[in-house]
Amino acid sequence: MLEVRDLNAYYGKSHILHGVHLDVGDGEIVSLLGRNGVGRSTTIKAIMGMVDCQGSVKFKGDEMVGLKTYQVAHRGLGYVPENRDIFPTLTVRQNLLLGQKSARRTGRWKMDDMYELFPRLGERADTQAGVLSGGEQQMLTLCRTLMGDPELVMIDEPTEGLAPKIVEQVAGLFEEIRKRGISILLVEQKLAIALDISERLYVMGHGQIVFEGTPRDVRENAAMRKEWLEV
Amino acid sequence: MEFFLISLLNGVSYGLLLFMLSSGLTLIFSMMGVLNFAHASFYMIGAYLAYTLGLKLGFFPALFLAPILTGLFGALIERFGLRKVHRYGHVAELLFTFGLAYLIEESVKVIWGLASMPYRIPAVLDGPLFTLYTTSFPKFRGFMMLVALAMLFSVYLLLMRTRIGLVIQAALTHPQTVEALGHNVPRVFMLVFGGGTALAGLAGVIGGAAFITEPSMAASVGPIVFVVAVVGGMGSLAGAFLASLLIGIVQTFAIALDWSLAGMLAAVGIGVTESTPLYSLWKLQLSQVAPVLPYLLLVLMLIFRPKGLLGTRAD
């Protein structure tokens, strides 16, 4: 479904990604791991056309490199930014409305589905999003992207700083997303979750993919974990 | 009392006209970070177009058409000018709008000539609206207030009650996130620039008829508009509204009052005569310094409260 080949990305003159390759299949959950600053967020942003890049990103067979960010989104790629990037002065409902790509097109997710999955969002539908708790904001960014009916969602560090109970809820949402036939590319720090829910994992170091395999491969390869993941 | 009421109304109507001008500048600035130096030039374009169209079609059709044409021109400038310059940063954009202001002024001179246009208030709107004792309030001033309030209300509805308004609000602060959700943010920028310049054009249709339509009109309102935007707080519409009224009222009262320091001192029993040192300073009347007051406010504001009345931006 998503095939990234020889992707190079730049911030101005600094060359951040050096030939990244990765694949995500239909209905698959794939994780992208690595230490801070290795270029995981940059990889997702490059796929979305948000940074200067060269190389190839094929989605459902079509080339994404060279398209504008909003065009990439319209092809069915969803992006959930890190740092709970909600619109703080708008209400929860308005945030969700902005997730929809047009007023007419409604996808497999309805506003009520979101409120059912996260009753807290329903209770606070008319509250300014800026006053929600960190966990609630995180759910809002996720739900907002789902409202746009993506076929593949790329989620950047969704569980960062969340309480264990909410982390469980979020992991539950990933299962729900997969059940509806949507693929996930997940950037995650918490190895336990990534190993739990992913079919396959990639590990990044210095702007390149340094390892790929199944959760089992990662569990068995202590040397790789020590070199690229543990702090 | 009658003087006070009429001056207040005059001040408010002038303030509302200023708001028509500064709201566009403020919207454009808060969304795109572009300080549009040519903003007042769109005011001038609005006035000239309204005059020319008005000759054929009459004032009221021109009142609608001139702002639309001005906005279309603004949208083209954004699409084929500013957007290309954008990648070179804000300084390049600033220089671009600076050059544009001169270009528009010179073009206006070439097309319409150097003299001022006989652009007049239409007969139906001429004359006094009402008279309080001996002072009258012109109909056209009332019309000016009506148009400004209608505009304010429509912009508010557009921003608060429509989907595109929601997109604009979100893109003001988070353009990248909004675009990643699938919204065509570059097009939204073009619409905002077109809309902002259309508002300036509308102000020109009204201001040109009320005051004067000549090639230097942009240069003469330009600085005031910037004062309003800075005093209100760059990027804050509510701030621009407050500052417009404030400056409109202060200006109007100052022009109408012949207070001087000498007069005040005389009132408390201190005589000032020609032999008093700095006599000319004491004798200076408020109406004489009125044109400088907005700039005084600007300078004081930048020193004591650089983010403006309601601004949130620190830079």
Ligand SMILES: Nc1ncnc2c1ncn2[C@@H]1O[C@H](COP(=O)(O)OP(=O)(O)OP(=O)(O)O)[C@@H](O)[C@H]1O
């Ligand atoms: N806007 C930017 N301008 C310049 N350099 C950047 C920018 N954003 C990121 N970088 C640099 O690019 C490299 C990769 O950043 P990226 O955000 O992709 O890291 P990451 O793997 O997501 O890590 P984390 O999210 O934990 O910080 C880092 O060295 C970072 O300093």
Ligand SMILES: [Mg+2]
């Ligand atoms: Mg990151």
